[in-house]
Amino acid sequence: MSDARDKLTLEQKQDFYRDGFLVLKKVIPDELVEASLGRIKRAKKGENLGGEKEMIDLVNASPLTPILHEAMGYFDPPVHCQVGVMKQSQPGEHFNSLGYKDKDMPYYGAQIHMDGSQTINAPQEVQEGSEEEIYYRYIASGPKGDLGRSPDVMGHNMVPLFQDPEMTLALGSFTAFVFVCLNDQTEDGRGQTNLLKGAHHEMEKFFKWQYETNGHLGPEGPDWPRINYEAPNRCGLFYIPDSVQQKFVDDSSESTPDGKKWARPTPVKMDKGDACIAMYHIPHSGSRNENGTESRKNIIFRLRNKKRQPDKMVNGVSDHPDRGQMGEWLEYEEGNDPWERSKQAMCNMWDEWEGMQEVVKEQRAKVN
Numbered sequence: 127m128s129d130a131r132d133k134l135t136l137e138q139k140q141d142f143y144r145d146g147f148l149v150l151k152k153v154i155p156d157e158l159v160e161a162s163l164g165r166i167k168r169a170k171k172g173e174n175l176g177g178e179k180e181m182i183d184l185v186n187a188s189p190l191t192p193i194l195h196e197a198m199g200y201f202d203p204p205v206h207c208q209v210g211v212m213k214q215s216q217p218g219e220h221f222n223s224l225g226y227k228d229k230d231m232p233y234y235g236a237q238i239h240m241d242g243s244q245t246i247n248a249p250q251e252v253q254e255g256s257e258e259e260i261y262y263r264y265i266a267s268g269p270k271g272d273l274g275r276s277p278d279v280m281g282h283n284m285v286p287l288f289q290d291p292e293m294t295l296a297l298g299s300f301t302a303f304v305f306v307c308l309n310d311q312t313e314d315g316r317g318q319t320n321l322l323k324g325a326h327h328e329m330e331k332f333f334k335w336q337y338e339t340n341g342h343l344g345p346e347g348p349d350w351p352r353i354n355y356e357a358p359n360r361c362g363l364f365y366i367p368d369s370v371q372q373k374f375v376d377d378s379s380e381s382t383p384d385g386k387k388w389a390r391p392t393p394v395k396m397d398k399g400d401a402c403i404a405m406y407h408i409p410h411s412g413s414r415n416e417n418g419t420e421s422r423k424n425i426i427f428r429l430r431n432k433k434r435q436p437d438k439m440v441n442g443v444s445d446h447p448d449r450g451q452m453g454e455w456l457e458y459e460e461g462n463d464p465w466e467r468s469k470q471a472m473c474n475m476w477d478e479w480e481g482m483q484e485v486v487k488e489q490r491a492k493v494n
């Protein structure tokens with residue numbers, strides 16, 4: 127059976143609307159899968175394959191391009207991607223970005239987050255001092271050193287602390303993720319991408335509420351502190367708003383040793399040649415490849431509807447394309463406020479999905 131055609135069915139669009147992601151079985155032709163696997167095999171130690179033709183062709187030369195053109199609209203063909211190859215590993219003793227020991231986290235160490243969030247390496251000692259001291263010490267420990275609280279502060283993931291000069295937008299944004307799977311991830315604990323199914327609706331609602339409250343979106347906006355001083359290392363990140371996390375906590379949720387419950391994510395079980403498309407708005411995470419017999423291989427793309435900024439080239443990997451890859455400030459013409467455009471896209475998540483409009487209308491009519 128193959129979904130390899132140029133357009134999502136009505137049913138697929140309805141599923142995508144509801145879940146915020148959709149798996150397309152065997153959508154990548156075998157020859158493209160084998161070419162990219164061959165390229166990974168030939169890689170020299172430490173070589174970055176993100177810009178190699180064999181990798182970006184997984185979108186550019188596969189049915190994913192026509193499918194996304196129809197569902198989303200035009201986007202720059204990616205020139206780069208994230209090569210998510212993850213070796214088999216065991217639970218670790220280190221503090222993760224959430225401020226918890228990796229071995230204490232449920233769900234194979236998943237750290238559910240929104241993309242475009244700045245991440246400075248987590249302090250490995252339990253932090254001392256006031257919350258303010260911990261905050262300033264943390265933001266001074268990034269790759270650019272101590273710049274105070276500034277939009278020039280960068281994370282080790284090369285995402286700025288704030289996107290805009292006024293520090294009202296603390297997340298980068300785009301339209302769609304594509305995860306292409308190159309190995310068997312049909313069993314639990316093989317490093318699957320995890321998603322918080324349906325949480326895109328809650329994130330959109332939350333962004334709208336933040337916007338109406340004071341126009342500040344993301345961490346450090348209303349009801350979304352950046353740092354969780356209650357985490358075991360006293361300096362964990364709130365990667366999603368706690369109010370959204372709590373909406374998905376139920377009887378099936380697992381806890382960390384401090385008793386905090388974590389919403390159970392859905393591991394995306396795919397096999398070689400499958401791909402998952404997902405909304406920017408969906409909280410997600412990689413997970414530990416604990417049970418795998420080989421390295422986990424997901425090739426990750428980030429695409430943005432060209433209409434957001436027709437003059438700006440999006441490279442296919444950046445989660446903060448309103449700034450340069452390394453946080454450079456880009457030039458925008460008079461009257462083009464990129465921060466406001468991105469806020470509008472975050473508050474109105476279907477606006478950049480041109481082929482979803484009928485389904486959105488039909489589904490919203492059902493609820494109301």
Ligand SMILES: [Fe+2]
Pocket residue numbers: 239240241410411
């Ligand atoms: Fe991510």
